[in-house]
Amino acid sequence: MKLWQFLLSLKARNSPPRVTSRQYLTLLRTYLGPQRLRVAVMALLLFASIAMQLLGPQIIRVFIDAFQRGATQQVLTLTALLYLGVAIGGRLVSALAAYFCEDVGWRATNWLREDLTRHCLNLDRTFHSSYTPGELIERVDGNVDSLANFFSRFMVLVLGNALLVLGILVLMARENAWLGIVMGAYLVISIIAYVRVQKFAIPYYKKHQQAEAVLSGFWGELLASLEDIASSGAAPYILRRYVQLQRQENTAEIKRTFYWTSFEVSGLAIEVVSMIFALIISVYLFVHGSITLGTLVLLLSYNSLMLDYTFELTEQFSALQEATASIERINEIYHTASQVPDGPGVSFPTGALDIAFEEVAFHYESAQPVLRDISFEVPAGMAVGLIGRSGSGKTSLTRLLMRFYDPVVGSICLGGQDLRQAWLEDLRQRVGLVTQEVQLFRATLRENLTFFDERIDDERILAAITQLGLYDWYMRLPEGLDTPLASNGAGLSAGEAQLLACIRVFLKDPQLIILDEATSRLDPATERLITQATERLLRGRTALIIAHRLSTVERVERIMVLEAGQIVEYGSRADLAGDPASRYARLLQMTHPEELLA
Numbered sequence: 001m002k003l004w005q006f007l008l009s010l011k012a013r014n015s016p017p018r019v020t021s022r023q024y025l026t027l028l029r030t031y032l033g034p035q036r037l038r039v040a041v042m043a044l045l046l047f048a049s050i051a052m053q054l055l056g057p058q059i060i061r062v063f064i065d066a067f068q069r070g071a072t073q074q075v076l077t078l079t080a081l082l083y084l085g086v087a088i089g090g091r092l093v094s095a096l097a098a099y100f101c102e103d104v105g106w107r108a109t110n111w112l113r114e115d116l117t118r119h120c121l122n123l124d125r126t127f128h129s130s131y132t133p134g135e136l137i138e139r140v141d142g143n144v145d146s147l148a149n150f151f152s153r154f155m156v157l158v159l160g161n162a163l164l165v166l167g168i169l170v171l172m173a174r175e176n177a178w179l180g181i182v183m184g185a186y187l188v189i190s191i192i193a194y195v196r197v198q199k200f201a202i203p204y205y206k207k208h209q210q211a212e213a214v215l216s217g218f219w220g221e222l223l224a225s226l227e228d229i230a231s232s233g234a235a236p237y238i239l240r241r242y243v244q245l246q247r248q249e250n251t252a253e254i255k256r257t258f259y260w261t262s263f264e265v266s267g268l269a270i271e272v273v274s275m276i277f278a279l280i281i282s283v284y285l286f287v288h289g290s291i292t293l294g295t296l297v298l299l300l301s302y303n304s305l306m307l308d309y310t311f312e313l314t315e316q317f318s319a320l321q322e323a324t325a326s327i328e329r330i331n332e333i334y335h336t337a338s339q340v341p342d343g344p345g346v347s348f349p350t351g352a353l354d355i356a357f358e359e360v361a362f363h364y365e366s367a368q369p370v371l372r373d374i375s376f377e378v379p380a381g382m383a384v385g386l387i388g389r390s391g392s393g394k395t396s397l398t399r400l401l402m403r404f405y406d407p408v409v410g411s412i413c414l415g416g417q418d419l420r421q422a423w424l425e426d427l428r429q430r431v432g433l434v435t436q437e438v439q440l441f442r443a444t445l446r447e448n449l450t451f452f453d454e455r456i457d458d459e460r461i462l463a464a465i466t467q468l469g470l471y472d473w474y475m476r477l478p479e480g481l482d483t484p485l486a487s488n489g490a491g492l493s494a495g496e497a498q499l500l501a502c503i504r505v506f507l508k509d510p511q512l513i514i515l516d517e518a519t520s521r522l523d524p525a526t527e528r529l530i531t532q533a534t535e536r537l538l539r540g541r542t543a544l545i546i547a548h549r550l551s552t553v554e555r556v557e558r559i560m561v562l563e564a565g566q567i568v569e570y571g572s573r574a575d576l577a578g579d580p581a582s583r584y585a586r587l588l589q590m591t592h593p594e595e596l597l598a
């Protein structure tokens with residue numbers, strides 16, 4: 001067992017058993033395995049640099065002993081030049097090794113980041129609502145960042161330094177067995193002491209990272225609500241909260257630093273004691289004629305080299321603490337299983353899909369019923385207008401169709417297939433969602449429409465725009481598909497953002513459309529464009545339209561009225577309109593029905 005493995009196993013025994021040495025190794029195997037060749041070159045360079053560092057003091061010894069024996073000028077010059085060559089060569093090889101380590105480390109962390117991002121994207125809404133965006137960024141990016149150290153520096157320094165220290169011990173033992181044994185025993189005791197101190201420090205690293213994540217999360221929320229903060233004059237209160245969080249982060253950092261410093265102090269103490277040991281033993285051996293002056297210098301310089309590297313090892317342990325805290329936090333996300341797992345996969349029919357809800361009940365985390373006893377069917381190709389007061393459950397019902405959540409009771413079928421049996425990706429490819437809040441990226445119009453999918457060419461995008469009747473609108477854009485858009489749609493009206501959402505969904509060509517109509521008032525021109533685009537979008541597809549204005553559902557075949565999570569009316573729009581006792585007919589009679597639908 002190598003020294004570093006030994007250290008890791010000690011560490012694993014001393015800390016809460018969250019990250020075991022096996023997990024460290026699995027992580028290394030997963031992310032370093034695919035770059036075996038690069039790792040091999042890195043290790044080779046590492047060993048070469050270690051060998052050259054050990055060689056230096058040996059040459060000095062030869063030089064001193066040769067000088068004492070009265071060797072010729074030529075021998076002395078050659079020895080000095082050899083030392084110079086080894087010293088310069090050693091530096092070059094170390095620099096090259098460091099380059100490879102960085103390269104390996106960054107590749108590994110980028111893969112890890114990619115895996116984590118994919119995992120987060122597949123997690124359900126409950127997970128995402130339990131973290132602020134800032135916190136997630138901190139975990140996926142910040143925590144992984146600190147692992148770069150683990151993959152690169154930790155590898156170079158711990159593995160390299162541990163081997164170097166071992167090498168020195170072996171060389172010391174060759175000169176004098178007792179010296180080797182005493183220094184070796186001393187080293188093992190010191191390492192155990194470090195590892196024990198480390199046990200206390202890990203929670204403080206975690207707390208600091210948590211505090212940092214909360215602060216970043218707050219920043220994210222703050223930036224997202226700048227307009228609200230300014231318009232409500234809340235800046236002083238927000239700032240006070242920010243200062244509070246900043247203070248918590250500072251306190252956590254001070255505690256973390258305290259433990260790190262205690263490492264440094266213990267490292268220094270160990271260094272001094274070790275120097276005293278080495279000096280006493282070497283001078284004793286020299287005085288009794290067991291070693292030459294050259295060997296005395298060699299032993300002292302080896303000891304100082306060994307201490308330097310042992311000290312660096314301790315620094316690596318604080319880096320390991322940071323990495324451990326990061327791995328724990330990353331593990332928390334990795335071990336979060338989605339509450340809406342992928343099904344085995346089904347084959348949906350082609351063309352428009354019919355919908356069937358059977359005795360569906362649903363609630364969010366709070367267990368407050370949101371939907372109750374929901375049973376209905378929508379034939380393929382039919383458009384249904386969903387109306388009801390705010391909070392009646394319209395959006396929740398459509399979220400179940402996308403499988404953002406699963407019903408607590410009952411089942412939902414699309415095209416005759418139970419949603420739970422479908423692959424999520426397949427299902428979401430077949431259902432298109434146009435919501436009130438259209439999320440845009442800071443990228444070009446093209447990238448926003450295709451979600452960065454480069455397989456969708458410009459011709460297809462322009463064809464979609466034309467088919468939706470938006471070509472004139474598109475021609476007014478300053479740079480066509482290259483028009484840059486700001487994140488969150490800044491610079492676009494709510495109507496324009498909905499138009500983009502329509503094009504996005506049209507490009508996806510789904511078989512069912514869920515349309516959540518924008519509540520904000522639109523100018524008549526944009527309203528006309530949206531009406532026209534949605535009409536064309538819905539052609540030949542099944543549709544559920546959450547309507548906040550009765551005009552939106554003037555042309556749908558059926559109307560569903562929801563009240564407090566239950567269907568209180570569902571039927572043909574014409575029949576309901578013609579029945580004076582129906583809720584829909586009463587809404588039609590009202591001067592301002594929007595007040596009940598908003």
Ligand SMILES: Nc1ncnc2c1ncn2[C@@H]1O[C@H](COP(=O)(O)OP(=O)(O)OP(=O)(O)O)[C@@H](O)[C@H]1O
Nearest residue numbers: 364365370388389390391392393394395396397598
């Ligand atoms: N993510 C969520 N977590 C917890 N509760 C939620 C969540 N989303 C909605 N709710 C609650 O579920 C109930 C139904 O909300 P839902 O958004 O489905 O209603 P809605 O009819 O679409 O309202 P609106 O027209 O205002 O959008 C409400 O009481 C709401 O507070």
